[in-house]
Amino acid sequence: MELKMISVIGAGAMGSGIAQVSAVAGYQVILQDISDAALDRAKAAINKSLGKMVEKKKMTESDKDETVSRIELTTDMEKACRSADLLIEAVFENLELKRKMFSDFDKFCKPEAIIGSNTSALPITEIASRTKRGDKIIGIHFMNPVPLMKGVEIIPAQLTSDDTVSVVLEYIKKIGKEHIMAVDYAGFIVSRLLDVLMNEAVKLVQEGNKPEEIDKAMVLCAGHPMGPCKLLDLVGAEIAMHGMETMARDFGEFYKPHALLKKRVLAGLLGQKTGKGFYDYQ
Numbered sequence: 397m398e399l400k401m402i403s404v405i406g407a408g409a410m411g412s413g414i415a416q417v418s419a420v421a422g423y424q425v426i427l428q429d430i431s432d433a434a435l436d437r438a439k440a441a442i443n444k445s446l447g448k449m450v451e452k453k454k455m456t457e458s459d460k461d462e463t464v465s466r467i468e469l470t471t472d473m474e475k476a477c478r479s480a481d482l483l484i485e486a487v488f489e490n491l492e493l494k495r496k497m498f499s500d501f502d503k504f505c506k507p508e509a510i511i512g513s514n515t516s517a518l519p520i521t522e523i524a525s526r527t528k529r530g531d532k533i534i535g536i537h538f539m540n541p542v543p544l545m546k547g548v549e550i551i552p553a554q555l556t557s558d559d560t561v562s563v564v565l566e567y568i569k570k571i572g573k574e575h576i577m578a579v580d581y582a583g584f585i586v587s588r589l590l591d592v593l594m595n596e597a598v599k600l601v602q603e604g605n606k607p608e609e610i611d612k613a614m615v616l617c618a619g620h621p622m623g624p625c626k627l628l629d630l631v632g633a634e635i636a637m638h639g640m641e642t643m644a645r646d647f648g649e650f651y652k653p654h655a656l657l658k659k660r661v662l663a664g665l666l667g668q669k670t671g672k673g674f675y676d677y678q
């Protein structure tokens with residue numbers, strides 16, 4: 397099966413990044429969100445990111461314009477489903493919402509369409525359980541910031557067919573990324589490791605360590621590209637908290653999000669997206 401049209405559901409940082417890299421690779425893209433404001437923000441983010449690539453001479457201004465013209469923004473979910481050869485869901489981390497949405501996707505997408513989830517940590521088999529096309533459902537876990545991060549986790553669910561995996565691997569190659577195969581348990585590989593690291597960093601803060609010192613330690617002493625507090629601000633504190641909750645549900649107490657992490661989420665200290673986390677982005 398040849399993919400031509402990629403529909404992305406959810407126009408947050410991840411959804412807009414997925415739409416962008418798909419359009420750069422030449423796919424026609426529909427980016428859907430229920431809110432016009434989210435679509436406006438996505439459009440601005442895509443323009444800014446592509447603008448940086450033009451600045452760095454990674455693409456020309458006319459490539460940029462063509463890329464943007466391949467992305468259609470809409471609030472119409474049925475339309476996004478009907479057009480898709482591959483649909484990628486990138487809405488927030490709520491299992492019930494995703495299960496309900498997947499059952500709608502199943503209704504509205506053409507029978508041969510593949511449906512992927514960009515969930516950070518929720519098991520794909522659980523998200524897919526209300527659909528009748530288990531063979532065509534798969535986890536496609538992009539990393540933030542999507543245009544820059546090379547790796548994408550691919551998570552076959554319990555019923556995913558080999559054909560679906562190979563079509564999706566071809567897509568990953570075409571968008572210039574490398575795939576990592578992960579097994580369908582909460583957190584897969586990347587969130588399982590990074591959420592624990594970020595949760596532990598929050599404990600260190602609660603014990604009196606400064607975020608700047610924790611970050612400096614992991615950059616200078618462990619060679620990480622950015623420290624865990626800065627990373628938490630990048631991915632969003634609520635994403636790490638939901639990841640930990642899902643892992644605690646499936647694997648036990650060790651994974652429980654730290655109380656301070658929950659408190660920070662409740663206070664809206666989510667990081668870059670709210671303008672304030674461990675650092676100030678206003």
Ligand code: 3HC
Pocket residue numbers: 444445446448449452515516517538539540541542543544545586587590621622627631635
């Ligand atoms: N589009 C285009 N260009 C961008 C960009 C974007 N969205 N964001 C940044 N850039 C550019 C910058 O302008 C900068 O350009 P310059 O070299 O001309 O100044 C260049 O990319 C490098 O960026 P920075 O100077 O800001 O910073 P770094 O060199 O430190 O690189 C990074 C940034 C690639 C994000 C690096 O710090 C990194 O790899 N961090 C770790 C990120 C990570 O772990 N992501 C995964 C998180 S887990 C996840 O996403 C899963 C999810 O489910 C939660």
